[in-house]
Amino acid sequence: QVQLVESGGGLVQPGGSVRLSCAAAGRTFASYTMAWFRQAPGMEREFVAQISRSGGLTSYGDSVRGRFTISRDNGKNMVYLQMNILHAEETAVYYCAARSALFGSRNQADYDHWGQGTQVTVSS
Numbered sequence: 001q002v003q004l005v006e007s008g009g010g011l012v013q014p015g016g017s018v019r020l021s022c023a024a025a026g027r028t029f030a031s032y033t034m035a036w037f038r039q040a041p042g043m044e045r046e047f048v049a050q051i052s053r054s055g056g057l058t059s060y061g062d063s064v065r066g067r068f069t070i071s072r073d074n075g076k077n078m079v080y081l082q083m084n085i086l087h088a089e090e091t092a093v094y095y096c097a098a099r100s101a102l103f104g105s106r107n108q109a110d111y112d113h114w115g116q117g118t119q120v121t122v123s124s
Contacts, residue, residue, distance in 0.1 A: 002026040002113045004096045009118030014088055016122070020081040022096030022115060029077040030054075033103045035111060036070060036081045038092035038120075045095070045108050049081060052103035059106070086122045093117040 008020040020036070035050035049060045049070035058070050069082040079096060097111035105111075 002029070002032060002098050004098060004113055004115035006094065006096045006115045006118040009094060009120045011121045011123065012086055013124050014086060014122055016086055017082070017084045018086065018120060020083070020094055020096075020118060020120070022079045022081075024077045024079070024098065030074040032098040032100055032113075033105075034070075034072055034079040035097045035099075035106075036079075037095045037097055037108055037111075038090070039095070039117075040089070040092040043092075047106040047108070048094070050103065050106065051079065057103050059103075061106075083120075086120075088122045091120065091122045093119050 003025045005023045012018045030053055036048040037045050038048050039045040047061050048064055051058050051070045051072050055072045067085045072079040095117045096115040098113040099111045
């Protein structure tokens with residue numbers, strides 16, 4: 001079992017940047033593939049990014065590739081999401097998720113553990 005707690009959300013202007021953090025507690029953090037998802041009001045939860053256990057592999061949703069960067073620090077049990085050039089339509093609750101299986105899935109159903117989410121509002 002792993003417990004996840006996100007932080008770093010808030011209000012950011014269009015075109016701005018913010019970094020989200022996710023702290024993990026419980027079983028060995030390095031044994032989990034980690035991901036970020038987001039859910040805008042009235043929309044389904046969508047995949048944003050994932051990172052492999054070692055951090056050597058990453059993948060991104062089409063709409064964020066080139067602007068967002070996922071990273072992890074296994075020594076600190078942390079995963080991060082650096083978000084640049086944010087758009088108003090990216091206002092959403094951002095969730096950290098973990099799965100014990102190997103890197104690859106973008107399907108939220110394949111992720112076993114979730115944080116409570118952190119709100120990011122992109123507005124002037």
